[in-house]
Amino acid sequence: GAGVSQSPSNKVTEKGKDVELRCDPISGHTALYWYRQSLGQGLEFLIYFQGNSAPDKSGLPSDRFSAERTGGSVSTLTIQRTQQEDSAVYLCASSLVLSGISGNTIYFGEGSWLTVV
């Protein structure tokens, strides 16, 4: 597709279960980002990938959170042993190359709404 695609769009899970969120970036974009948007917390950076370089994981809130990007394209964000405070919208984004270096526009998907009950 033309834009950043995320799935599932909505996910309800029980506390303690693991969840996987998928992101398909814009074709040809080498940089991929994950953000979390919570009520009252704004947009929080989680992790980014640039090409084959080691990802910047500095925003991941705990070791329950991990992400991988296979083949330089699709990415999966995994949350293990989910907690209620993990409930949020998880936004994926991509850019041609890293925005901080080039100023390239970062394009966002519509997000995966996660509810932990």
Add this chain to the structure above:
Amino acid sequence: AQSVTQPDIHITVSEGASLELRCNYSYGATPYLFWYVQSPGQGLQLLLKYFSGDTLVQGIKGFEAEFKRSQSSFNLRKPSVHWSDAAEYFCAVTVGQGNLIFGKGTKLSVKP
């Protein structure tokens, strides 16, 4: 630490009135600056961005923003607001490492 401040959490304006949304950043060098808009249940859409050059930048939907280095500000403006502009607006900066740092957002309501 680098930060982005949007001092107004919620603003209400009348349709047809002018709008200014404030954004200040704290960063040593001139960062790349962005304004995004998010409608309810939607992802973020880029309105405009500033990299260098002319400090007044034009964006989509009739928005513009002015970069003022001396004030570390990048305020968003629109001369005449439409009801469809009701949304949440986020200012963001790129700080060199690659990721965007966002402000907390300003929610805009439009009165008929």
